Amino acid sequence: MEYFIIQGEQKFGGEILIGGAKNAALPIFFAAILGTEEIVLNNVPNLTDIKYTCNIFKNLGAQVEADLANNKVVLRPQDIKNYVVPYELASKMRASIWALAPLVAKYGYGKVSLPGGCAIGSRPVDMHLDALKKLGATIEFDEGYVIATAKDGLKGANIFFDKVSVGATVSAVCAAVLAKGVSHIENVAMEPEVVDVCNFLIALGAKIDGVGSKVLTITGVEQLKGVSNYEIIPDRIECGTYLIAAAISRSKVTCHNVNPKHMEATLAKLSEAGAQISISGNSITCDMAGRRPKSVNIITAPYPGIATDMQAQFTLLNSLAEGNSVVTETIFENRFMHVPELQRMGAKISQNGNTIYIQGVEQLSGAHVKATDLRASISLVLAGCVAKGHTYVNEIYHIDRGYEAIEQRMKQIGCTITREQNQESI
Ligand SMILES: CC(=O)N[C@H]1[C@@H](OP(=O)(O)OP(=O)(O)OC[C@H]2O[C@@H](n3ccc(=O)[nH]c3=O)[C@H](O)[C@@H]2O)O[C@H](CO)[C@@H](O)[C@@H]1O
Numbered sequence: 001m002e003y004f005i006i007q008g009e010q011k012f013g014g015e016i017l018i019g020g021a022k023n024a025a026l027p028i029f030f031a032a033i034l035g036t037e038e039i040v041l042n043n044v045p046n047l048t049d050i051k052y053t054c055n056i057f058k059n060l061g062a063q064v065e066a067d068l069a070n071n072k073v074v075l076r077p078q079d080i081k082n083y084v085v086p087y088e089l090a091s092k093m094r095a096s097i098w099a100l101a102p103l104v105a106k107y108g109y110g111k112v113s114l115p116g117g118c119a120i121g122s123r124p125v126d127m128h129l130d131a132l133k134k135l136g137a138t139i140e141f142d143e144g145y146v147i148a149t150a151k152d153g154l155k156g157a158n159i160f161f162d163k164v165s166v167g168a169t170v171s172a173v174c175a176a177v178l179a180k181g182v183s184h185i186e187n188v189a190m191e192p193e194v195v196d197v198c199n200f201l202i203a204l205g206a207k208i209d210g211v212g213s214k215v216l217t218i219t220g221v222e223q224l225k226g227v228s229n230y231e232i233i234p235d236r237i238e239c240g241t242y243l244i245a246a247a248i249s250r251s252k253v254t255c256h257n258v259n260p261k262h263m264e265a266t267l268a269k270l271s272e273a274g275a276q277i278s279i280s281g282n283s284i285t286c287d288m289a290g291r292r293p294k295s296v297n298i299i300t301a302p303y304p305g306i307a308t309d310m311q312a313q314f315t316l317l318n319s320l321a322e323g324n325s326v327v328t329e330t331i332f333e334n335r336f337m338h339v340p341e342l343q344r345m346g347a348k349i350s351q352n353g354n355t356i357y358i359q360g361v362e363q364l365s366g367a368h369v370k371a372t373d374l375r376a377s378i379s380l381v382l383a384g385c386v387a388k389g390h391t392y393v394n395e396i397y398h399i400d401r402g403y404e405a406i407e408q409r410m411k412q413i414g415c416t417i418t419r420e421q422n423q424e425s426i
Pocket residue numbers: 023122123124125126127128129163164165166167168189191301302303307308309330331332
């Protein structure tokens with residue numbers, strides 16, 4: 001197993017180019033199953049989750065040319081001849097459930113191993129399946145697999161989501177674009193990543209109205225084509241993470257190649273914490289000008305609220321900020337695994353259900369800590385960079401799922417982290 005060793009009391013500062021969004025790229029890869037011609041994707045992040053998704057695509061029989069070093073992937077979904085995503089591939093990441101809707105919409109049959117729970121919570125898929133049923137699919141379960149069938153194709157329907165779900169919105173949209181007739185989908189997720197999936201499908205020829213609003217109206221088309229150059233949106237979470245790095249080391253970081261409109265909730269909280277935020281075109285600078293950040297209360301919420309994917313990073317900021325704060329996680333029932341690890345580093349945090357209470361301290365101290373999920377992991381890495389002494393962050397494979405070239409990018413903004421391998425796994 002690999003781990004990071006991090007010398008403390010480093011200072012973040014500098015400029016960094018942000019990559020494509022993992023949470024847009026993954027659903028777009030699965031939506032690409034719907035195409036019938038070559039699809040060229042640019043700004044694809046070089047992440048392990050993308051490599052797993054390429055393997056799923058190849059396993060379906062499609063051709064994949066991945067040049068991830070240059071963030072470019074060519075997909076040829078016209079070659080798909082297998083409609084099953086086996087356990088060995090699906091179990092590697094939650095996103096694999098997104099194969100089901102395009103497979104049943106295009107081929108009338110899809111079989112995907114159920115992804116199961118994960119460290120941050122149970123992550124059910126009932127809303128994805130209910131949407132497919134509404135569109136006329138038959139859903140069955142067999143030995144850990146979910147099977148969707150629609151021999152005569154899907155039919156347009158009215159779908160109302162009780163809860164806002166990014167995942168279920170993507171599944172419903174991917175099914176409705178090839179369903180016969182019109183679908184109205186209400187109370188959809190408005191996350192920029194969902195908008196990106198819709199724009200991608202429109203580029204393939206889908207008819208979707210209301211993109212970016214709470215209601216989507218989709219008129220099914222016979223088939224979707226390809227696209228010669230589709231650019232994945234920038235990763236707003238990667239950007240927010242590096243801006244928080246500046247805030248906790250009381251310094252200045254500029255992130256380039258971002259969409260500031262996607263960052264409003266994070267930027268508002270950073271301003272409240274005392275940061276000077278400046279925006280110039282596609283670049284954002286966070287400058288603390290040597291000041292200690294002030295505590296900010298956080299309640300995670302669907303977009304345009306504060307993203308659950310920023311909660312661990314804001315928890316770290318509050319752990320080092322002046323004053324007391326309250327952080328409430330409303331999306332996932334178990335997304336506080338970074339808390340006991342930050343406590344080991346000297347953070348003063350107490351928890352009651354989905355709420356934590358933080359009393360900021362001047363400095364954390366290095367410790368051996370375990371990275372339990374993607375955003376928990378990065379918050380521990382950032383904590384280690386500014387803590388006193390050495391920090392050892394174990395089980396870092398989560399970070400490679402969501403942060404491209406982490407060592408190089410950290411280096412660009414002034415901090416060295418070193419990847420090592422545990423003796424027993426060499
Ligand atoms: C609304 C929201 O913030 N979504 C986040 C969620 O997306 P992700 O797509 O993983 O999760 P959803 O948006 O679908 O889940 C939102 C809520 O709905 C529940 N649910 C979801 C699907 C379902 O079939 N049944 C059900 O009950 C979930 O348990 C959760 O409480 O995690 C991603 C990775 O951290 C984030 O990038 C997304 O921003």
